Amino acid sequence: MSDLEAFRAETRAWLEDNCPPSMRTPMKGEADFCWGGRKFKFQSDDQKKWLERMASRGWTVPTWPKEYGGGGLSKDEAKILASEMKRIKARSPLTSFGIWMLGPALLKFGTHEQKLEHLPPIARGEIRWCQGYSEPNAGSDLASLATKAEDKGDHYIINGQKIWTSYADKADWIFCLIRTDTSSKHEGISFILFDMASEGVSTKPIKLISGYSPFCETFFDDVKAYKKNLVGEVNKGWTVAKYLLTHERTGISEMGLPVPLNRLAVDKLGTNGAGELSETMLRHxxxxxxxxxxxFMFTMERAQDEVKAGNEMGAYSSFxxxxGTELNKDRHELIVKINGSDAFEWEGQFSNNGEIARSWLRTKGxxxxxxxxxxxxxxxxxxxxxxxx
Amino acid sequence: MALVLNEEQQLLKESAEGFLTEKAPVSQLRKLRDDADETGFSKELWTEMSEMGFAGLLVDEEQGGTGFGYVGAGIVAEAMGKTLSASPFMASGVVAASVIKAAGSDAQKEALLPAIAAGEVIVTLAVDETSRHAPEETVLKAEKSGDGYKLSGMKTFVPEGHVADKIIVLARTSGEAGDTEGLSLFLVDRGASGLIVDRTVSVDSRNWAKLTFEGVSAGADALLGREGKAYGALDGALDGARIVVAAELLGIAQHCFDETVEYLKERKQFGVPIGSFQALQHRAAQLYSEIEITRSAVLKALQMADAGGNVSWFASLAKAKASKTAELATNEAIQMHGGIGMTDEFDMGFYIKRARVLQHLYGDFNYHADRFARCSGY
Known part of the structure; x- marks a missing residue:
């Protein structure tokens, strides 16, 4: 048996023993995600157990180095772990901006001390992170951001406002783009981490068209941030930010990965004698x-294989x-059409409180x-x- | 299997592109057209291509081929889409070879595949009878006659049918139009008595034939596969061919796109390159995206065809997507080139014409989108 086959067998057995049955059922909505962090309330003992067991093996972040709380797995091993989890329909043990966005940036630009301090709590789901990028006057033109830091020796004093901060009200720490030099646009931005419990930080949720409030306005009023939590060089934060954005974009593009619509459509609309959807225009x-x-799904596969083959993909994440996001919007438009008036229920058990409508509206973002x-x-x-x- | 070309396939791509760019660029197709060449391709060049191994990509090495499989055929087809090299590659080396491999007896394979791979014999498939691709609608009749059969009816849209040495004909031995049962494949010589061949010059400066069968005799040994049971093997072979056609469409789209991006950088209006205008940049970026996802669908389908088994879902996905993308790419290329794109002197016209013919060949976007849905269970 090859090493990889042995790894697969071992992984399969471990998952069978350790993944609680309730963690093998499909997630029904936002509430079933495990985000971790100081303020997080577990939905069940199983959810907690599943996170702890996976974290104990470093499998919430399979490819991160072991010394930083990861599993130390090769890409091939990680692929096997993912396929074995998929086989038993295991839920993701932890959903986290720390894993998805900050982690890769820290691994690349952080010092050994920063990695040791911040990565293991991410891997264990103890600290939940949010991202402080956009500002009211810095959206698409992100580099025009104005939230500023004053140099006070061993620390900075930060003042300003961020917006569209995902789950800022639930997060423990923030990674933030801050202006440290006003004489240069791109070369005057630094990448700074600080605790959301710091004095002077306040958040205000923004209610969206979906009725949910996943985003906040975030205000900084004389907030103290220590220089040891500056990632990369001062005024070079744009480089870190761009690297992180490619990860964020790849993550968002995965939303375009489809669960086929065929089953849903057949169940909802029925077929004619030839086994074809009765509504021909919708079928088309x-x-x-x-x-x-x-x-697109095969393109995601190809992009991963290109990276594995050592080819630089660079701006491919933008494509x-x-x-992926345009596809996802289109897909939700179709889901609404397939469900007809059922898609418009906003409240009540039948629709799981308007899950279809709310998800559809969420995709517009x-x-x-x-x-x-x-x-x-x-x-x-x-x-x-x-x-x- | 990784969804990238391996080293051997990468080398084939480079050698095909190098060879075709040097020996068979689009200027050669233009010359064939301007000379009103009755063959429609250069026989010498086809011999050279065969020596390069292009005619036998789908033929095993033991039978004189190069055994590169569908991925290899797709690589060469894509390169041909970029140069519009005219040859019987698709008709003989891809379609006919696929059908013979899928339906032929050992003796027929031994007799034909090495000759196809060597470029010595050109074989083509006659399947369509109307302006629509619909194999099961075949009405061309094959009636028992002595030990063999007599074929009567019409075929159209037969690529290189005017020069092929042998023609594989889909005929009905029983049942009604629309039945997949009762279809049989026959191998007949182009010069057979009672077979009238009308050369048709196509919009893409290539040639196909309309064939009229007036009681053409075919011996029992001319039957390719079992009588009445041809549909499955034919459709399987066509699926392989459809994916290779998709690869040629991908090559056309990629070429038109590359030319257009270069033009956007060079052409100046209002004192600046027109490629600095966001309206054009976004259209170019969107076209780039469509070509990228088409490339993935085509490569995946080629790999699945080599892996064997039923690939209808993959073939229809690839052919539908490539047809749509090639239509977009050729239209956008002409629009973004402006007036020059409309001139015959400029090559873009050759690409849009070839694209539309290939889009239609063996099922267009609608045909394959419909089939894709059926294969997906709806």
């Missing part, structure tokens, strides 16, 4: 969408982000957050196609 729309969706589709198209045209600015 679904097929057209699914052809793109499946082609994946733009395409996909092509705005993490850089709008139009910003991604700008990046593709400049960095991939080399068109003049």
């Amino acid at each position: 729309q679904i097929a057209e969408h699914e052809i793109d969706a499946m082609s 994946l982000k733009a395409y 996909n092509s705005i957050e993490g850089g709008t589709t139009e910003v991604q198209l700008n990046i593709i045209s400049k960095r991939v196609l080399g068109l003049p600015g």
Whole structure:
């Protein structure tokens, strides 16, 4: 038996023994995600157990080094772990901006001390992070941000406002882009971490068209942040930010990964004698969408294989982000059409409190957050196609 | 299997692109057209291509081929889409070879595959009878006659049918139009008595034939596969061919796109390169995205075809997506080139014409989107 086969067998057995049955059922909504952090209330003992067991092996972050709380797995081993989890329909033990966004940036730009301090609590789900990027006057033109830091020797004093901070009201720490030099636009931004419990930090949730409030306005009034939590060099935060954004974009683009619509459509609409959806125009729309969706799924596979083969993908994440989010919006439009008037229920048990409508409305933000589709198209045209600015 | 080309396939890609760019660029197709060449391709060049191994990519090495499989055929087809090299590659090396491999007896394979791989014999498939691809609608009749059969009816849209040495004909031995049962494949010589071949010059400066069968005799040994049971093997072979056609469409789209991006950088209006205008940048970036996802669908389908088994779902996905993308790419290329894109002197016209023919060949977007849905259970 090869090493990888042995790893698969061992992993399968461990998952069978350790993944609680209730963690093998599909998540029904937002409430079933495990976000971790100081303020998090576990939905069940199983949810807590599952997180702790996975974290004990470093498998919440399978490819991170062991000394930073990871599993130390190779890409091939991590792929096996993912496929074995999928096999038993195991839920993700931990959903975390720390894992998805900050972690990769810290691994690349952080000092050994910073990694030791911040990565293991992320891996164990003890500290929940949020991202302080956008400001009221710095959206697509992010580098024009104005929240500023005053140098006070061993620390900074921070003043300003962020907006669209995902779950700022639930987060423990924030990674933030702060202006440390006003004489240069891109070269005057630093990447700074600080505790959301610090004096002078306040948050205010923003109610969205979905009725949910996943985003906040975040205010900083003379907040103290220690210099040991400056990541990378001072005034070089834009480099860290761009690297992190490619991870964020890849993460968002995965939302375009489809669960096929065929089952839903057949159940809801019924088929004619030939086994085809009775509503022919909708059938046509679904097929057209699914052809793109499946082609996109294979593109995600190809992009991963290209990286494995050692090819630099660079701005490819911009294309994946733009395409994946537009697909996801299109897909939810189709889900609404397939469900007809059932999709418009806003309250009540039948619709799980309007899950279909709320999810559909939420997708409208996909092509705005993490850089709008139009910003991604700008990046593709400049960095991939080399068109003049 | 990793969804990238391996080293051997990468080398094939480079050698195909190098060879075709040098020996068979689009200017050669233009010359064939301007000379009103009756063959529609250069026989010498086809011999050279065969020596390069292009004619036998789908033929095993023991039978004189290069055994590169569908991924290899897709690589060469994509390169041909970029240069529009005219040859019987698709008709003989891809479609006919696939059908013979899927339906032929050992003796038929031994007799034909090495000759196809060597480029010595050109074989083509006659399947369509109307302006629509619909194999099961075949009405061309094959009636028992002595030990063999007599074929009567019409075929159209038969690529290189005017010069092929042998033609594989889909005929009905029983049942009604629309039945997948009762279909049989026959191998007939182009010069057979009672077979009238009308050369048709196509919009893409290539040639196909309309065939009229007036009681053409076919011996029992001309039957390819079992009588009445041809549909499954034919559809499987066509699926492989459809994916290779998708690869040629991908090559066309990629070429038109690359040319357009270069033009956007060079062409100046209002004192600046037109590629600095966001309206054009976004269209270019969107076209880039469509081509990228098409490339993934095509490569995945090629790999699945080599892996064997039923690949209808993958073939319809690839052919539908490539057809749509090639249509977009050729239209956008002409629009973004402006007036020059409309001139015959400029090459873009050759690409849009070839694209539409290939989009239609063996099922267009609607055909394959419908089939994709059926294969997906709806």
